[in-house]
Amino acid sequence: MNHRKNYRGVSTWARHCAAAVLLAAIVWTLSPPISAQESADATPSQETASDSVANPQNATEFVGEMYQIGLGWHPTALEGLPTDKFGLVDWVAALEQGLIEPRGSVQPNVPEGMPFDMNILMPSKTGMIAGAYFPHKTHTTWMSCDSCHIKIFMPRAGSNDLTMSTIVKGQACGVCHGKVAFPLNDCTRCHISQSDADRGDEAEQ
Amino acid sequence: MIKKLIALLALLGVFAPASFSEYGDVVMDRYADTMAEVGLAPVVFPHWTHRIQFKCKACHESIFPMQKGASDITMSAIIDGQYCGQCHNGKIAWDPLYCDRCHSLPQSGAGH
Numbered sequence: 001m002n003h004r005k006n007y008r009g010v011s012t013w014a015r016h017c018a019a020a021v022l023l024a025a026i027v028w029t030l031s032p033p034i035s036a037q038e039s040a041d042a043t044p045s046q047e048t049a050s051d052s053v054a055n056p057q058n059a060t061e062f063v064g065e066m067y068q069i070g071l072g073w074h075p076t077a078l079e080g081l082p083t084d085k086f087g088l089v090d091w092v093a094a095l096e097q098g099l100i101e102p103r104g105s106v107q108p109n110v111p112e113g114m115p116f117d118m119n120i121l122m123p124s125k126t127g128m129i130a131g132a133y134f135p136h137k138t139h140t141t142w143m144s145c146d147s148c149h150i151k152i153f154m155p156r157a158g159s160n161d162l163t164m165s166t167i168v169k170g171q172a173c174g175v176c177h178g179k180v181a182f183p184l185n186d187c188t189r190c191h192i193s194q195s196d197a198d199r200g201d202e203a204e205q
Numbered sequence: 206m207i208k209k210l211i212a213l214l215a216l217l218g219v220f221a222p223a224s225f226s227e228y229g230d231v232v233m234d235r236y237a238d239t240m241a242e243v244g245l246a247p248v249v250f251p252h253w254t255h256r257i258q259f260k261c262k263a264c265h266e267s268i269f270p271m272q273k274g275a276s277d278i279t280m281s282a283i284i285d286g287q288y289c290g291q292c293h294n295g296k297i298a299w300d301p302l303y304c305d306r307c308h309s310l311p312q313s314g315a316g317h
């Protein structure tokens with residue numbers, strides 16, 4: 001076929017095709033939703049759900065925010081480090097496997113204190129989920145005591161009224177978890193049963 | 206409708222280039238207005254690339270309290286050896302001379 005060319009050398013046929021695609025896209029944008037059910041489903045999932053519908057067999061179908069972040073761009077420096085189920089770096093595993101050697105002070109060769117080793121099991125308030133397990137050692141390996149005590153947690157048993165509803169609002173554990181430490185929807189990293197906690201303690205000893 | 210509009214704009218490349226951010230990144234834009242006047246983007250602090258070499262306690266709480274807005278970080282403080290300048294002094298980490306490494310928040314529509 002011999003198409004007529006304009007002064008830029010683009011054939012009229014190609015320009016018409018491009019215009020048709022653009023027009024179709026605009027029409028699709030302005031068209032109403034296919035059904036009322038679709039829009040009713042779409043509105044809450046956009047605003048509240050972090051994990052609505054997902055196929056665990058195929059990670060690319062995960063729709064939760066953390067999965068999307070995990071599937072997204074990452075700095076080259078983080079390549080090769082172990083990841084959690086979201087595809088985010090599992091820093092505790094990276095440290096345990098000796099893949100990183102972060103130091104505890106800005107200055108080199110500053111001796112570092114031993115981490116504080118005390119596990120706390122907070123019983124479940126509802127019974128619908130296992131109690132929450134807090135390992136001091138994992139936290140004090142990375143952090144100093146004054147990061148949490150006393151401005152976030154009173155260091156006294158029973159004096160901190162922890163609920164998930166305040167944690168997801170960024171209080172208590174949510175000061176770090178969900179922002180820079182592992183996400184809050186990795187439920188079973190904290191909510192483990194008493195027997196699992198006991199087994200973990202025995203394994204350490 | 207709004208979702209479709211966003212999809213259409215994305216299709217047309219309005220949002221290109223894509224922004225790059227990692228979990229844990231902190232945007233510092235207290236001085237965004239004055240920075241914009243001299244053509245500087247707000248600062249993005251990548252928590253996780255720092256975490257490879259430093260534990261949380263290296264910086265928290267002695268250099269940076271873990272509270273949004275608690276640190277008044279300025280370039281004059283940094284070159285005076287405070288805040289980022291505790292490391293970024295050419296001795297522990299690179300000097301604070303490579304503006305776009307930190308002033309890196311992607312600007313929508315602007316050509317930074």
